[in-house]
Amino acid sequence: MTESGSVTTVLRRLREQLPESALVTDRTRLRTYECDGLLHYRVVPALVVLARSADDICTTVAACAAEGVPFVARGSGTGLSGGALPHADGVLIVTSQLRQIREIAPQDQRAVVDPGVINLHVSEAARPHGYYFAPDPSSQQICSVGGNVAENSGGAHCLKYGFTSTHVLSIDLVTPDGEQVTLGTRAPDAPGYDLLGAVVGSEGTLGVATSVTVRLLRTPEAVQTVLAGFGSTDEAGAAVSAIIGAGIVPAAIEMMDALAIEAAEAAVGCNYPEGAGAVLVIELDGPAPEVEHELTAVERMCEDAGSFELRVAADDTERAAIWRGRKSAFAAVGRISPDYIVQDGVIPRTALPEVLRAMTQLAEERGLRVANVFHAGDGNLHPLVLFDEARDGEGERAEELSGAILDLCLEHGGSLTGEHGVGADKAKHMPKMFSADDLDTMQLVRCAFDPGGIANPGKIYPTPRLCGERPGKRTEPHPAQAAGLAEVF
Amino acid sequence: MPSSPVRTQAAEAAEHVDGVPVGEVVRPQSTAEVADIMKDAAVQRLSVVVRGAGTKLPWGAPPRSADLLLDLGGMSGVLEHEAGDLIVSAQAGTPLAELQRIVGRTDQRLGVDEVVPGTTLGGLVATNVSGPRRVALGTVRDLLIGVTVVRADGVVARAGGKVVKNVAGYDLGKLMVGSYGTLAVITEATFRLHPVPEASASTQVECGSPAEATDLVAAVMSSQIVPAAVEIDAERGRCTVSVLVEGTRAGVEQRSAAAAGLIGAPAARASAPGIGLARDGSLLKITTQISSATEIAQAAVQLGLHVRGSVGAGVLYASTDDPETAVTAVSRLRPLAAARGGALVLVDAPAEVKSAVDVWGPVAALDLMRRVKHEFDPESRLAPGRFVGGI
Numbered sequence: 008m009t010e011s012g013s014v015t016t017v018l019r020r021l022r023e024q025l026p027e028s029a030l031v032t033d034r035t036r037l038r039t040y041e042c043d044g045l046l047h048y049r050v051v052p053a054l055v056v057l058a059r060s061a062d063d064i065c066t067t068v069a070a071c072a073a074e075g076v077p078f079v080a081r082g083s084g085t086g087l088s089g090g091a092l093p094h095a096d097g098v099l100i101v102t103s104q105l106r107q108i109r110e111i112a113p114q115d116q117r118a119v120v121d122p123g124v125i126n127l128h129v130s131e132a133a134r135p136h137g138y139y140f141a142p143d144p145s146s147q148q149i150c151s152v153g154g155n156v157a158e159n160s161g162g163a164h165c166l167k168y169g170f171t172s173t174h175v176l177s178i179d180l181v182t183p184d185g186e187q188v189t190l191g192t193r194a195p196d197a198p199g200y201d202l203l204g205a206v207v208g209s210e211g212t213l214g215v216a217t218s219v220t221v222r223l224l225r226t227p228e229a230v231q232t233v234l235a236g237f238g239s240t241d242e243a244g245a246a247v248s249a250i251i252g253a254g255i256v257p258a259a260i261e262m263m264d265a266l267a268i269e270a271a272e273a274a275v276g277c278n279y280p281e282g283a284g285a286v287l288v289i290e291l292d293g294p295a296p297e298v299e300h301e302l303t304a305v306e307r308m309c310e311d312a313g314s315f316e317l318r319v320a321a322d323d324t325e326r327a328a329i330w331r332g333r334k335s336a337f338a339a340v341g342r343i344s345p346d347y348i349v350q351d352g353v354i355p356r357t358a359l360p361e362v363l364r365a366m367t368q369l370a371e372e373r374g375l376r377v378a379n380v381f382h383a384g385d386g387n388l389h390p391l392v393l394f395d396e397a398r399d400g401e402g403e404r405a406e407e408l409s410g411a412i413l414d415l416c417l418e419h420g421g422s423l424t425g426e427h428g429v430g431a432d433k434a435k436h437m438p439k440m441f442s443a444d445d446l447d448t449m450q451l452v453r454c455a456f457d458p459g460g461i462a463n464p465g466k467i468y469p470t471p472r473l474c475g476e477r478p479g480k481r482t483e484p485h486p487a488q489a490a491g492l493a494e495v496f
Numbered sequence: 497m498p499s500s501p502v503r504t505q506a507a508e509a510a511e512h513v514d515g516v517p518v519g520e521v522v523r524p525q526s527t528a529e530v531a532d533i534m535k536d537a538a539v540q541r542l543s544v545v546v547r548g549a550g551t552k553l554p555w556g557a558p559p560r561s562a563d564l565l566l567d568l569g570g571m572s573g574v575l576e577h578e579a580g581d582l583i584v585s586a587q588a589g590t591p592l593a594e595l596q597r598i599v600g601r602t603d604q605r606l607g608v609d610e611v612v613p614g615t616t617l618g619g620l621v622a623t624n625v626s627g628p629r630r631v632a633l634g635t636v637r638d639l640l641i642g643v644t645v646v647r648a649d650g651v652v653a654r655a656g657g658k659v660v661k662n663v664a665g666y667d668l669g670k671l672m673v674g675s676y677g678t679l680a681v682i683t684e685a686t687f688r689l690h691p692v693p694e695a696s697a698s699t700q701v702e703c704g705s706p707a708e709a710t711d712l713v714a715a716v717m718s719s720q721i722v723p724a725a726v727e728i729d730a731e732r733g734r735c736t737v738s739v740l741v742e743g744t745r746a747g748v749e750q751r752s753a754a755a756a757g758l759i760g761a762p763a764a765r766a767s768a769p770g771i772g773l774a775r776d777g778s779l780l781k782i783t784t785q786i787s788s789a790t791e792i793a794q795a796a797v798q799l800g801l802h803v804r805g806s807v808g809a810g811v812l813y814a815s816t817d818d819p820e821t822a823v824t825a826v827s828r829l830r831p832l833a834a835a836r837g838g839a840l841v842l843v844d845a846p847a848e849v850k851s852a853v854d855v856w857g858p859v860a861a862l863d864l865m866r867r868v869k870h871e872f873d874p875e876s877r878l879a880p881g882r883f884v885g886g887i
Contacts, residue, residue: 112787114714115785115787116786117785137718158663165661169634169638170661172670173634188861190861192837193785193836193837194784194838195630195783195811196674196783197783198857199674199860199861199884199885200674201671201675202861202868204671205668205670208667225722227720251582254694294747295720296746300746300747353661357578386581387661421659422657423664424662424663425661426661426663429665437664440657441655442653442654445665448651448653449666449668452666452668452868455864
């Protein structure tokens with residue numbers, strides 16, 4: 008056992024209130040939780056609590072608060088930034104057993120769900136009523152709504168419909184001091200500070216959601232999905248510019264470059280246009296008369312930009328086939344490279360051609376390959392840096408290239424992350440995007456919620472703010488944190 | 497007196513914030529000047545109330561004091577409009593109409609209606625007022641992608657950015673939305689834009705009372721019309737429901753015909769529904785779950801109020817000239833709104849009404865809100881007392 012004294016105390020307290028089956032202390036079983044979707048960061052937690060109810064979460068957080076022990080919440084563990092990376096001397100609270108959909112209220116366009124409910128299950132439950140839950144990260148078949156709330160998840164369709172924050176009306180939150188509060192209301196524009204807006208996307212650093220009230224949208228009357236093959240990413244980019252410039256807001260516009268297509272073909276045989284230097288997947292949805300009109304315009308614009316092959320899905324099966332290549336892209340890269348790093352930088356969409364060229368050059372200089380899969384409509388890139396850990400120095404070169412790509416995004420006025428979150432992975436890059444004062448100000452919120460710094464410490468911010476001190480002064484990381492991070496690297 | 501190089505002027509006798517006399521009016525021209533003023537104000541422990549165009553200055557509870565009135569009217573101008581990226585950055589004192597005029601040159605718009613004529617961007621964010629089109633385009637909260645603020649201690653901080661998709665760091669912008677100038681001074685804001693649709697059409701029907709409108713509103717909401725707005729305008733004995741659709745010329749023609757069929761309207765009209773707030777005397781903002789909007793509107797009308805608002809989103813504005821009616825409405829409708837998942841705020845009213853009721857009403861998580869306020873403004877100098885729970 009690696010438990011520190013205080014975790015031992017937490018465990019003793021929890022044994023009085025939770026059944027043994029909810030507590031994981033065995034080293035082998037603890038290892039199951041050592042990482043999330045970002046595999047190269049691994050920390051074995053001191054204790055795992057498999058919460059069965061909101062009360063279990065509350066009990067656990069209260070015990071941690073009493074002892075000053077860090078805790079990390081985890082849903083399905085699909086996050087790609089190490090947001091659910093455990094703390095070596097802390098408790099990992101797993102919410103995946105909380106899987107009940109409590110309410111579907113179509114007349115109010117609302118659903119109330121437990122945090123462990125799978126994203127796609129919300130839409131499946133709402134569909135018979137003619138509604139769906141809009142955020143659709145590629146992992147939607149396995150990721151949890153609680154995780155979506157923590158990360159402010161997006162997905163291909165957030166171009167038109169917005170992110171998780173747009174679609175959450177209210178949450179029940181266990182604050183880091185173990186209190187239960189409700190943020191937001193079932194109605195919009197709740198009076199008071201928009202604490203809900205601050206919590207969504209705070210990556211588990213402000214508490215743990217125990218219930219989520221989400222908005223549902225009416226299932227669109229018509230959906231059209233176009234797959235367009237182009238000779239190059241420049242041509243495909245020109246088509247995207249033309250579509251956006253014409254005032255069309257597609258539900259999604261996704262681009263894949265030649266290397267990403269190659270990987271997807273190898274993995275799922277998606278049968279994309281042969282010889283394409285780039286493909287676009289464009290989805291239009293809404294009232295039928297609007298969609299038909301937009302489809303005609305989009306087809307023409309793709310052809311004008313040089314598309315050599317256009318396919319329009321005839322039905323849902325063909326639509327799923329088109330999306331299969333795109334949605335499998337991250338995992339598919341494993342077919343053409345032993346290792347890869349996926350980034351999530353964002354650029355102003357208009358900078359796309361320039362950034363892609365610069366990225367190619369950065370990769371060539373380092374003798375590495377980058378496959379590109381991205382949300383072209385909103386400039387959210389997902390460069391996949393391919394490498395082989397077994398080769399001497401390649402891992403470091405890939406890591407360095409990955410950082411250089413983020414620098415490139417920031418140079419163009421973009422962001423470090425569009426939807427994957429900062430987590431443990433990109434905290435070190437935050438000072439490149441924000442000034443010390445910016446980060447200090449953000450952490451004022453942290454201090455209000457979590458003055459002891461026990462909720463998912465070490466994530467997002469490279470330097471924790473010691474709460475209560477006057478602004479401008481800083482302290483070294485808490486010794487416990489330093490210890491936790493020591494095991495990370 | 498602040499020692500900053502900013503034009504200052506002693507407050508004229510008439511300058512006040514909701515009846516509270518102003519000590520001095522300061523008119524900065526830049527974020528840096530605001531920072532200087534705030535640093536001085538911190539040293540001198542002055543309370544500060546921010547004003548844009550002043551269109552909503554009396555909203556909320558009256559502040560306990562207003563030593564400095566920070567007038568951002570001189571900070572007007574679009575800083576960056578990237579049409580290809582559908583984003584715009586502007587200074588907080590920029591009138592919304594001016595911003596719309598500039599982005600309109602490229603057939604784009606900020607997707608909020610000018611509910612209060614003359615409003616500035618800072619005021620828009622601080623009070624979170626979104627109009628009819630919120631049904632399709634969302635609210636200020638959804639469209640704000642970046643902010644620059646000056647803290648009570650004079651520190652300048654930015655959050656968000658210039659790209660629509662961005663999850664790096666806490667979303668301080670959302671915390672500023674609807675905070676009534678009590679957390680920090682918003683000096684610049686960046687928004688996502690939408691293309692101006694090719695066509696729009698509004699369909700209207702008279703339906704006697706909000707209660708009688710319930711079924712047709714539900715029919716519109718569950719239809720495939722995808723309305724941009726579903727509005728109600730009702731008084732005792734009169735109720736109009738209008739449905740706005742926007743899109744392509746051909747699509748709008750078909751959809752507005754479908755809307756007219758659903759609500760039994762004679763024919764579609766080319767105009768948009770009115771977006772002005774009904775405001776004569778006391779103004780109440782009432783929120784509710786969507787399906788209860790007509791029920792709440794009915795209750796308000798029965799009490800003698802004039803109701804307008806978005807039944808498609810569950811956000812209503814009710815007004816009355818009569819102070820007694822306003823006081824009664826707050827006490828009767830507040831529990832009803834709460835039972836229907838929402839809240840009631842007395843947005844604006846004469847002093848006799850404000851002093852007779854709790855302007856903001858009970859708010860969940862108030863203790864956390866106080867803690868946030870304390871971190872940002874430990875001495876409570878920013879619009880003290882104007883916000884929920886006396887914050």
